[in-house]
Amino acid sequence: MLSRREVLAAGGVALAGGVAGCGGSPPSPDATFDAPTTAWPTTGYDPQATGHAPAGPPEGTVSWSVSRGSLDPPLYGALAPPVVADGAVYVTGVATHYYRPDDFTSPLAAIDAASGSVRWVEGFPDGLSGGPAVVGDDPGIVVVGGYDGTLHAVGSDGSSEWAADLGGRLGTPTAYGNRLYVESGNGRLHAVGSDGNRLWTADRPGALELLVGPDEPVETTMPVADDRGVYAAFTPFEREREAVVVLGYDHGGGRRWRTVLDGRYGRSPNGLAVTDDALYATVGGTVYALDADTGKERWRFVTGSEAAGPPTVDGERVYVGAKNLYALSRTDGGERWRVVNEAPPSHDRDPTTLPYLARPPVADGRVYLRTGAVDAADGTRLWGGDADEWLQSGNYFAEPYYRRPMASPVITEEAMYLTHAHHGVVKVA
């Protein structure tokens, strides 16, 4: 197996400073995360993507909603989970199989969190392929990944700050201190400064892909980061027998470990979250806990579903929407409770209920689900509901939402914000 350096030389890939893997200790980025109570700055809340915020709303009803068609360009595409920062809710419409980038302009919208008024909408004719991330403070910049491999940074007023051509369809970035980590659809992991300067690119693992592999599309998920490094996962489409590859890097781009997870059922990398002791990964419908230092499997929990959403984690439990909403023991993966989802086995039987798949935010002993919350200790419903009446009034494809969340919530201390497949952007407070 070639070393990273040899491969980089052979591939003729020029990297800024050749930082990655060239010996010496990797730079330690400044990564203070101040755990905001009025913001949800990245898709996973924090760099570790725990989805665990210090505070969330005790209850609420619909405060405002912004319909998809009321914007210009409209808020079409698959709606990524929102992020909230600097008093604004940022939402992207992602190009997909149904919204092909060649005839679809992806929107990035900024909506005033207090009033629901639209501050601005930017259209990206080449298509966006992931959700937004906010990096920096007062105000931060909004970074989104393009279908064409361009990472776009937009100021809080909607003006372009910078664009970095990384190549490959980009997923959702995560912010770690003053840098961004984002994975390409070709399997490469990029570290980019908040000024748009590319710091390093980690190649896809495996000598064969490095030397001869075309930039074939793979499935990726948002990277997560902690003080030890950054973690990424992808599925090579071409490799039937190799399910999902999970990688641990240091902050210089040097690989610490590589683990292959077979997944059961399905083999999509659906999400990662890292804590002091473990990296949690959902692959297909299986939840894994890996040793974050070595990548070794600690436990797995097969839900029986083909799709599990990204995990969230608090002090005791891991929460995953995988048809039902599950709370699993962090220690051994044992099921502590579940919220049974009543959606029928196949979407054509009854399109008025759909599986739980969204990342479930957790705060104040509550886990947020659809338009309300359940008790984190035992899963009993505290308030709100499944928004089934919204589904019944909706005119949408049920089929894609058996694999993609119908509604994705995030929280601040006073409100819940959702992107909803039919109703656009909704505030519950």
Add this chain to the structure above:
Amino acid sequence: MTDTGQRPTRRRLLASLGSAAAVGAAGCLGTRSEHNPTSGECPEYDPVEPATADWRGVMGPTTNTGAVASEAVPEGDLAVDWTVPVETYVGHHVPVVADGTVYVHDMDDELSAVDADTGERTWTRPLTDPEPAPAVGDGTLVVVTREETHAFDAATGDRRWKREGLGGGIFGASPIVAGDTVYVQAGVATHALSRSTGETRWRAATGFPSDSTPAVAGDTVYTAGDDTYVRALATADGTERWRAKTSARIACNVSVVEGTVLVGTGAGSVLGLDAETGAERWRYRLEPQRAGGESRPRRPETIATDGSRVYVATDDRLVTLALADGTRCWDNRNYAGSYASGIAVGAGKVFVPTHDDSGGAITVLDAPTGNTRQELAAGKRQRFDIGPSVAEGGVYFAGRGAVVRLS
């Protein structure tokens, strides 16, 4: 209730088998069965004599053992008694037998009752899209269709009740009638319905569908499904007594005997669990299927047991394990698996559908050794691919537009 086999009378079949077993052990002659002779590690064959002589559900008794009393098993070589045409463009499911009547549907638009002695139809009635095998108990016949669950008077075919929305599929779980309750796996829940009215007594939702026919023993119903768990629920109110996590979906029936719950998972494992606690007693990993350099789990599709052995059918073989510890005893690689192929066992014989040059056969195996006692090829008028059911001195199959009785 005599159909749960809770207080069986033990009987040493080995003694009664006499010279047949001795001949079998010396090697089997002139058959295609590639069995593995009993190894020294496999414990002595010591089956439990079941109480049931009829075949009330897809796997016989409510415990889904596929085992019947010796008196229900025909003696000597099998020959066809009668065939009755059950025309269909769709298929058949396993016939069920009780009180001298055979119940069968055509998976299309008709439900029939046939006299077990004469092969004459007692009654027929139209029924849209019946799917899994029916179940019968205390004069009530229950049939699950694509969209509904129906109950009929077993003697007359008159409708007793119908429940909309509780439907099933051809590969799905069959209903179970146990005491005054009907158990149906439908949607994402197990439903316990009143046998007389069809009203829901309780409902236990996992959030996942189940293709696994549940087993009822005493006051407990044992369930499994895509949820990956095996659960013991109180028959009275559905309260969960225990649950056991497995690593894959379970589509095979649950079976329970002698305080052991048996299941097979989609990952190719057969598990023996303590019926009281759910604790795992043993597990046996079926040899994976290899094709084109890939290895895939060999999936258990049907499980039967006679209280001494566990018979596990996959799509291409029958594997026999010791109930006590999961040791493999013998297997048969001619097993012809299909959506409704089964296993029946009684009087030291195992009845299974097998492959044959002519398109399928019934094979009678010697339970202690796996040796072939008889192999009977299908004919122009009937096939032996759907079934068997063994009851009241007859062996029943469906297939090729007919139901057949042998004895």
